[in-house]
Amino acid sequence: MAPTNERIAKVVSEIIEVPAQEVAAAAQFTDLSRWDSLAHLNVVLGIEQEFGVQFDIEELTQITGVDAVAALLARKLQ
């Protein structure tokens, strides 16, 4: 797994208390059993803190899975 993906999975895993492998294996965050709107909000803020970025409202709607977030970060951090 790419290092960025690994970091994203780790953030999500810590917040919703699901093993990082399980997070990485899920195509969408919504596939995770413990995912809910509270988890979504905390994951957004957690990723912002981890990577030192701030998402705009359009980007927030794209926080849907590990790959999607990695792609988003790649564009933002170019």
Added chain:
Amino acid sequence: MKGEADKAPMELAAALERWPKALPSRVAMARLFDVAQPSLAAAMLRQWNASGLAKSDQWPAHQRVHVGLGGFGTLHYLAGPVCSAILADGAVPQVTVGQYNQLFQDLSRPQSDLTAPGVEVVWIWADLPDLLPSAFTQNPAALASEAGLKAAEEALNLLTGALHQARGRTSALFLVNDFIPRRRSPLGITDGARWPSFEGVYHFANQMLAQKLSQIPSTYVYPLGHCLGRFGLGRAEDSRLRLLADCPFRPEFLFEAAQGLRPYLRAIKGASRKVLVLDLDNTLWGGVVGEDGWDGVRIGAADPVSKAFTRFHHAVRELYERGVILAINSRNNPEDVREIFQRRQDMVLKLTDFASVQMNWQDKVSNCRAIAKELNVGLDSLVFWDDNPAERELIRQAAPEVYVVEVSPDPSNWADRLMEFDLFDGLKITEEDRERGKMYAEDRLRREAAVVATDWDSFLEHLQLHVRCVPACDENIPRIVSLLARTNQFNLSTKRHSEPLIRQWAGQPEWRILTYAAEDRFGSYGIVGVTILRRDDSSTEIDSLLLSCRAMGKGVEEVMLWQAAQQARAWGHRRLRGAYAPTRKNAPIKMFLPDHGFVSLGKEDGIVVYELDLLTANLPPPRHVRIAVQGQ
């Protein structure tokens, strides 16, 4: 800072593994969870939730706290911050979140989760735009008018009407956020040159809220605005979160806002602190009196440092005025210290303001114990303030029950720190609270007289004790509730009844609630004792019997028991029953009933039930006490 942050969750993980074998005390839990950083608190909360302890129902009731959240917007985001505030005082949290945007239904519906039994605090999040939704979305500028004020008042009537309804179903504490203007006026700068103004609607609504809530028992305005002001509106709000999740505030702020629950929760659990223990050198004045002399220490208005200590005196004085007991714990020659208090006219605090004075060359832990013993309180009633970090660490290690304030080396902010302090807060400030400092000073004179008297009986005669028994009424109910909440030692059942419940019982013939005020030649004690009696089918039950520790051992307790027997006879009962429920602190009352002829009927869940047969019992009032009973 980062190092600290990493350390605490590791300590916590170790503690969580260890704890299931034996439930931790409040002190042990509070010491681990009481961290000021939101990110750390969130991480610790995750560990707590993952542990088996969080779901456990094996916790005793007094160590559990159940908070309900009602209002507008997504309140689930508040659940975590509320739990972490509860854990930080060593209690086990349970949070119930009301229906989304269904505040009025939550308050009025009989089967509502928010007003269900067990919920002890209901925290209500409703902002002015939530209560006046169409006015704020359609034409907010039109609010700046007499019609706007009227609309605000009507909206508040709806809210307080629903609260009145809910009050009939629950005795939980209601906390309602005040209103904060979070946007600029739609009238721009002209808003400041007119009345009614847009900002003015908020001020008006806050005033109405305070007035209306003060009419509902156990209901408080929650000062969210104060919290927001300190945290900063710009840091607290996040427009994206409002759009994404219908929650306008960032989690960091919600953690901060929930910290404000702690004084309410401590107060309902009887865990408020009572005594401020102060060091002297470099705490009540700058410098060391033994070296600098009474005229050399810095206090007064001569320079900024002296002024800082004087401001601190004023802040201590504020606490004293509302009932906090003061004590001195200092390594000094008593003569040097007396000289300062006598000769320095710029000392705001006087030596007579202190109820216990420990000035010697012993260690400060022994002195703290001596203070607690002298004032008849537990170590967990003490707050320790000392400029010396080594002394603070010593107390933390040797007497963890004492709350040790982390004092900065710079005294300039001490007064502000003390004014923000919420550890001493009770739910009410009664007349007795305002007089408490003076009454404890009088106790010092009593103790000195007791040492002089040759035997105890002649001391009691010499006291000329006068006890006055008054049934519960509007004027004394706040004091009854405060005694129920605060009294730990001479307390038979330690039931912390709420004000609404006491008000309800006071009007019912099957209940008899009596207060006892005492006075002797040294001064007045105020109301010190309460008995709550319930008329059962064939016997009289003592629901509660308690006496403030200041008045113990002088005969008031015998008067209370005698009066309870009188009441039982008046109800035509032959039997007077009471149950002793042991707590960590109420050993002083353990033998009270058996010592007065009560016979044990057995023990269940640790509670011992006693009965007195009034036909054979001989229970006269003590001879040295003059007794006046109102209503007879």
